[in-house]
Amino acid sequence: MTRMQNFLKGLVKENPTLVLVLGTCPTLAISTSVTAAFGMGLAATAVLICSNMAISALRHTIPDRVRIPCYIVLVAGFVTVVELLMEAYAYSLYESLGVYLALIVVNCIILGRAEMYANKHGVADSAIDGLGMGLGFTLAICSMATIREILGGGSWCGIPIPWFHENPIGILTMAPGGFFVFGCLIALVNKISKGKAIKKKEFGCMGCMLCSKGVCGKEETAQ
């Protein structure tokens, strides 16, 4: 696989949010405004690149048995760095992301990539993988925020859009709208890929090592 393919797979073919269905919590919660969604995407991308590189560099040092706690500590360190930077230089964004910024630590995408990719590949490849996956997440969360903000709030990045501004569908910016729009987006991905994208890994979270214990009932659906 060339580096370009490695980068592009995260954007489209293995999009972490819409195809692998990982990291659903921030996708649903932050997608009410495009600006916040973009900030969330970039923050997660930064953490993902750093953690992928660090884990890949330490892959021969970290003992296999305690690797998951080690990954979590590494990720938590990078999240704290991003959190402090954002608090210092982008305070309004920091406020609007709230607790979800810290919750990047337990985001399945990051641990999933560490487990699936970074602990088997070199530093450069892992960084590219992290960049691709992070931008794929940003793309997905921003497209969802675009739908929700335009239809639900009548604006885009805070700029009012004529007609939609006078006729907002308020429910879309609330919790039920989040589930609904996300369901429709995944159905759209299903339709475009003719069911190929999701059929095999219906709940995606299979890749996440925590669910591979067979408890989730997810792989059952996938078979």
Added chain:
Amino acid sequence: MKTVIFVILTAAITNNYVLVKFLGICPFLGVSKKLDQATGMSIAVIFVEVMAAAVTWPIYHKLLDGGVNFTYMETTVFILVIAALVQLVEIILKRFLPALHKALGVYLPLITTNCGVLGVTMNNISDGFNFRDSVLTALGCGLGFFLAMVIFSGVRSRVEEARPPKAFEGLPITLVSASIVSLSFFGFAGVLTRIFG
């Protein structure tokens, strides 16, 4: 007493962590297929959330915020404490309550990376709750998770038999039904403040 009930019900219903605040969606979508699994997972979550809230509150207020300011270590310390706590609970259960361990054991390791647990402890700190309210909120959140899981596993068993359009089969229709369940929780928004307010 009135405030105790109010705090628990607010956390469980009006601020339901899964359906209103979107925390812990992965187990909500993954484990809600069968009622017994949903119950096991929820009980484990209630258990760990209450313990985590009771442990992290003193750590934050006495250690991180007492004297020297280490509050920026909040994320790292909390996730480590939760991971250690889950391990500890598992060991203790295995040793002393093998029956309970058998029922909950498989769910416990999954809970370390459940954003609901980390979310509840961090929200308790940022909302400035005292110790009692923190533990009660955690209990309420756990109960809310339980409620959402049980309701949703019921809904899902009906949805499984339905025949949605091809593209909506599987996850998409599950998310759309979650949206309708979530809608029902909005009905409670004003009720609690009217009763207790």
